[in-house]
Amino acid sequence: MPTWGAEWMATLVDERTKRTRQTMVSPTVDGLDVRTEEGEWRQWPWARVTQGVGSKSEVELRCDGESVRVADWTMIDSIHRIAPVTRGRLKSQAGKKLGQIAGLYVGAAVVGVAAAWLAIGWAGAWAVAAAPRSWEKKIGEAAIGQFAPSEKVCGDRDVYLAMQTVAGRLRATVPAEAGAFDIRVVDDPLVNAVTLPGGYIVVYRGLLRASDTPEELAGVLAHEMQHAVQRHSMKALGREAALWSVVAWVTGGADVGVGQLAGELAGLKMQREDELAADAGALEMLLAAQIDAGGFESFFEKLGRQEGSVPWLGQAVSTHPESQERLRRIRRWREARDYAAKPLLDGERWREVRVRCR
Ligand SMILES: [Zn+2]
Known part of the structure; x- marks a missing residue:
């Protein structure tokens, strides 16, 4: 930031x-x-x-x-x-929790790994803050193949370059340790993107096609990147008491298959507060990257209008009452700001590139 x-x-x-x-x-x-x-x-x-x-x-x-x-x-x-x-x-939250987290680790070292799992179960989301980023990376790395199998990854060079441009501007606004992203475009008509632990982001080609401008894509991407920066999937794992089994697998103590792991991740529900925090973080990110946040707003509006005809994401966005509140918040934020936005990519070029993957 x-x-x-x-x-x-x-x-x-x-x-x-x-x-x-x-x-x-x-x-x-x-x-x-x-x-x-x-x-x-x-x-x-x-x-x-x-x-x-x-x-x-x-x-x-x-x-x-x-x-x-x-x-x-x-x-x-x-x-x-x-x-x-x-x-x-x-x-900061880290400062407030540091004592407890240190206690958690000392306890783990003394009474062994089993106790650490229990402690993680009890401490829930707090334990997530204590879980090393390297675990998170390992979880995402193990599951990414299930979400983005290599034969389904869109290999178009221009798409890759366009994604690099959009993601690069956003990535430069977060500290390096939180901002290691691995973004893959998958040939699938879903208008959606999925963020896995460790900064792995899967963008379905339907999302590219539905983005009339690169700024619209940037808005959604910034939101997904914020889920990664703020470690929301790890929080969700902790909440759903699934973290222990995933951690057991990561630390080599249990036989959790990759399919099962991907299943856990696919079933995770983000909390409303996490969605709002990701929106807020995304807006800050867009501002810092000098990307017009109007794209974020118009993408939301569009999904609301296309209720029913847009798979998954459209449904998720339009049927939840809070989505209207989210849109209002984004609009209010945007109207309160006055900043010079620099264009991302030539509009003509974008319209050509966004339909490349199939
Ligand atoms: Zn989200």
């Missing part, structure tokens, strides 16, 4: 009346800028900002009888970078 111009969607709560409003918050050197959708603006000086308990998925900051909740813990890291004075006072 960039250290400049970072902004998050937030819920502003008046602690006295409990009234809630949608706002945008953005950290500056001096304080947190809070802007409501009615256009009110105020700055909370860091000296008066305190951190509330929040939740696993939401950061809570308070000041002068108000609080904001943001569904993205990476905001704290950005605040630390922009305003170093807050370091030590505002805790």
Whole structure:
């Protein structure tokens, strides 16, 4: 995430009346800028900002009888970078959990691997933060062949180059350790993309074809990349108590077949909060990459209109009531921003390339 111009969607709560409003918050050197959708603006000086308990998925900051909740813990890291004075006072999730995670590992070393599995079962999603990225990579690596068999991977060079251009601009906006992506285009008419642990992203050709502009594809891709950056499939594995069996397999202690592993991953359900966090992260990513976020918005609108005729993703997007809220959030964010977007690819060229795979 960039250290400049970072902004998050937030819920502003008046602690006295409990009234809630949608706002945008953005950290500056001096304080947190809070802007409501009615256009009110105020700055909370860091000296008066305190951190509330929040939740696993939401950061809570308070000041002068108000609080904001943001569904993205990476905001704290950005605040630390922009305003170093807050370091030590505002805790990132990693900082808050470090003690517990260290305990988990020491426990594991002492009483053995079986206990570690149990601990992972108990600690649920927290254990995910403790699971090394190398495990995640191994899980994705093992399953990718099931989702993108080599004979079905689209080998068109122009498609590859176009994907490199779009993904490259987005990838450059996240830290290297979180941003190792392996993106494969599969010859399948599904309008969908799937993110596996370890940064493996499968884009079905139906998604390319449904993207009228490269910016539309970039929006969906940024959302998927954020699922990877924020490790949502690992969280989902933890939630569904499937993590232990996958970890058992990764650490060599159990015989879980690749098909079974892929089945687990394919069946994972993202939580609404994860979808919102991926949307929010995607918008920040698009901003940092100077890619017009209007494509993200128009793709959502299009899927809503084509209810029933678009397989899987369209259905998922249009039938859930929260998809309307997601669209509204994206639109509000986009309208609140004014940034110079640089074109991704020539439009004519894109229209030719997007139908190449078949
Ligand atoms: Zn998603």
